[in-house]
Amino acid sequence: xxxxxxxxxxxxxxxxxxxxxxxxxxxxxxxxxxxxxxxxxxxxxxxxxxxxxxxxxxxxxxxxxxxxxxxxxxxxxxxxxxxxxxxxxxxxxxxxxxxxxxx
Numbered sequence: 456x457x458x459x460x461x462x463x464x465x466x467x468x469x470x471x472x473x474x475x476x477x478x479x480x481x482x483x484x485x486x487x488x489x490x491x492x493x494x495x496x497x498x499x500x501x502x503x504x505x506x507x508x509x510x511x512x513x514x515x516x517x518x519x520x521x522x523x524x525x526x527x528x529x530x531x532x533x534x535x536x537x538x539x540x541x542x543x544x545x546x547x548x549x550x551x552x553x554x555x556x557x558x
Contacts, residue, residue, distance in 0.1 A: 486531075486540050487518040516543060 469477070489509035501507075519527040519540060529542040 482521050485520040485523075487520055487525075 489511040491507065491509050493507075516528040516530060517540060518525045519529060519542065525546070527542045527545040529540045529544075532539045532541045
């Protein structure tokens with residue numbers, strides 16, 4: 456996982472109260488199965504029952520994104536009738552904070 460570097464100087468230290476408020480924020484997480492580019496004409500032809508093939512093996516790890524940035528990778532697991540993600544590798548704390556917008 457690449458290490459992110461910010462050209463900006465580090466912000467002033469947070470107070471305990473500010474840190475507590477930040478840690479209570481909820482952020483949307485996305486598990487990225489795969490991606491693919493298609494022409495608009497191909498997208499316009501999609502309909503119910505269409506199948507889109509992705510060029511990623513089912514054995515490859517899935518990415519966990521926050522703020523559209525990868526913060527961890529893992530594998531899909533089934534939990535009862537739901538799916539989950541077993542995390543195999545997490546970025547370092549600085550990288551995760553930067554991904555969440557705390558550059």
